[in-house]
Amino acid sequence: MQAKSLLLTGGALLAATSGALASGFQIGLSGQKNIGMGGTGTGLYLDQAAQFYNPGAFAFVGYSSFQAGINMAVPRITFRPEGGGTGQETLQNKNVFPFNGYAGFKVNDKFQVGLGAYVPFGSELHYGHGWTGRYTLTDIKLTSVYVQATAAYAITPQLGIGAGLVMLAYGDVDLQRDIPLQSQNGTTAHATLSGKADHKFGYNVGIMYKPSDKLSFGASYRSAIDAHVSGGDVRVSGIPAAAASSFTATNFSATLPLPDVYSFGVGVRPNDKLTLAFDANLVRWSKYQALNFTYTGGVLGGAGVTSSSSVRNYKDAVALRLGGQYKVTSGLSVRAGGFYDFACVRDGYLTPETPDADRVGLTAGFTYEFSQRFGIDGSFLFEDFRQRSQSQADLVANGTTDRVAGTYKTTISVPGIGVYVKF
Template sequence: MKRKSGYLAQGQHLTGLAVCLCLLSAKSWAGGIFIYEAGQEGMGLANAGSAALATDPSVLMSNPAAITQLQGTQISASGQLILGDLKFSRDSNNQFSGNEGGNALEYLPGTSLFVSHQIDERSAVGFGMYGNFGLALDYDDDWTGRYFTQEAAVIGVSFQPTFAYKFTDDLSVGIGPRIMYAYYRTEMAINNNLLGLRDSPDGQLEYKDTDVGTGVNVGVHYRLGPRTQLGLAYTSKVDLEFKDRPSVHKVDNPIINAALRRLDVDDLELDMSVPQTVLFSVAHDLDDQWKLLGSLGWQDWSEFGEIGVDVDTDAAGDVSRSVSRKYKDTWHASLGAQYQIDPRLRWSVGLGYDSSAVDDKDRTVDNPMGEAWRLATGINYELEKGLDVHMAYTLVWLGDMDVDQTKARSGDTLSGTYKNAALHIIGGGATWRF
């Protein structure tokens, strides 16, 4: 975490002052904050074919029905590291002082564990522990957007027991109750300047809490023929409720203090819904070496974005406490291929696209989403009978993301661009088969 000394706010307009409690600032890209890359072999495919292709137990994360395709007992352990390049650059319309914030996402590690067990020819059970939801941002404390956010994180770790059954030789169904443990934290500066007539250090606000929510993953897996597999999966939403007393430090502005009292922030409750999703995938063997894969998906981000708290106080003491995230549903499409180079070595490649959950005009620095392109590749190698290892790399390209964010009452504008924004995701792991 970047921690700096208090910043002496300067040059604020005489028309008002503002403090923003953006208490739902999930850091997100790629259509939202779902992370397809959980370190498994399939991360080298940009999510192509993920609900149809069953090569290891990690498939239960995408489609619980597909574990009926796995023989015996299998264990897959993986990890990934997300390296970000997310840097904000001010433009001539910016009205806030401060620096440009540095790289807001330097790195974020993750790990996963999946197990499947074939009970008999028809039924199978499995278990998954994975983190495929959430990211985090950490700007410099004295950056130009510090009154919107300085640091925030929302991390969800899911635990999913799974049962799947083969009704026919070709048709399988599966269900996986999902228990998510979630952590949320946000921190921002509070402008203590009153009508620009003072030169006081910023105050600080911090909010954090954890919660547990439940949902369910269900899926259908169908073998259309000896060479083609289809998968259709639905993931329900997970409702989370964070409730905390925000920690406020060094706030000596009487107008701001009055606004905080009116908001009753001693007991602030925040509700979040992890979106429901639908995913359809296909995997087709061209021949003994080449396999083609594809996926189409939908994510219900519109419900996730209808919550939040914003306090914007002008010189007269009027208070605005609404946030309009204006999120919209997203869609995903991906194509991929696997090439069996020899009996022990397999190569994967994939290209994916995710639409943005927010229009350009509604983008905010506490949630700088945009459309994303994925380019992924990976290899799987059989070290010995019953033991495979895999490594993969994914480039998530976000390009230029403009921001023009204005305080509703004070009227000050934060303006700039995240230039050439990207994520680099490196993952790897091993699968044991017994």
């Protein structure tokens, strides 16, 4: 049996089926106000989360504050194998809780500095016992935390620039799958790959231009980060004695390229109560062409097999976002938005942990200020993925038989809440 068929496949090192707000396995839940406005934030500034969306816009925040938010992603993913098989199969879906937090400090009228933390990737999925794709994936649990230090400067009252140093501060992954072998007592063999990601650095830069109080333009760039797991643990169980010599590897290493993102945005303020925003994001997923594993301490899947590769062949993807905010009273603002996000995974390349598809998102939110210094933000996102299928003939033609043929359908609901304190 070839090692390629034994891989815990997918962009699953630091990825997730339940990634929300972006193609592939991104999660864009990095600011409660921004979520409520369809994930916009490049062409305007709403609060300290501008550090993530556009460091150039952060230059105009103009006050010091601390804010924190948490979301609960509730995915529902179903799968129907090609030809009907056992009928529709539903994941034992687990909720995940991405968080975000920012501290921003006004140094003077032109200079702003800040520190932020957010969770761009994370999931916990458990497929049902004996499901059709159990030899591709049974369980995935992962966590990642990014930290960003940001500085921004308003060159003029109309022009601001900013930059952030980004670090993958913490990454943890646990992937599991069954192996098509049975032990002497009849149990199915099982494999687990787990490990922690190395610390890696990237950057985030942006610019904002405000020709008037009613109009603003922004652009930002977030660099790619190669998430690398080295010295990860390989554990197998239920291997029959006759095949034991083919499963002796104890460690693995692998690298997942997390793509760079170009964003462009416009903010419009027709009057003092209404704010409108439009964003376009280009995510360079084409960097992700294959997922390669290297094994140490032995072999995995056959004599002499110490490495393997699984094709991905992703393509660049675009997302279009629209949002609005209306100030109902001096203390209450409401928001709504939506987006359309194009899939980055090509036909015939879907994996159980990333069944990507074109998707539509609808959002809503509010802010209530209890005083000039303290307030609460609420947000809600509903994301509907188009149903997507792949056949066994597609997998054979693409050389992707390390995954499963059938039809996926995904929806995600994400309520969220946050608080802020100005000082």
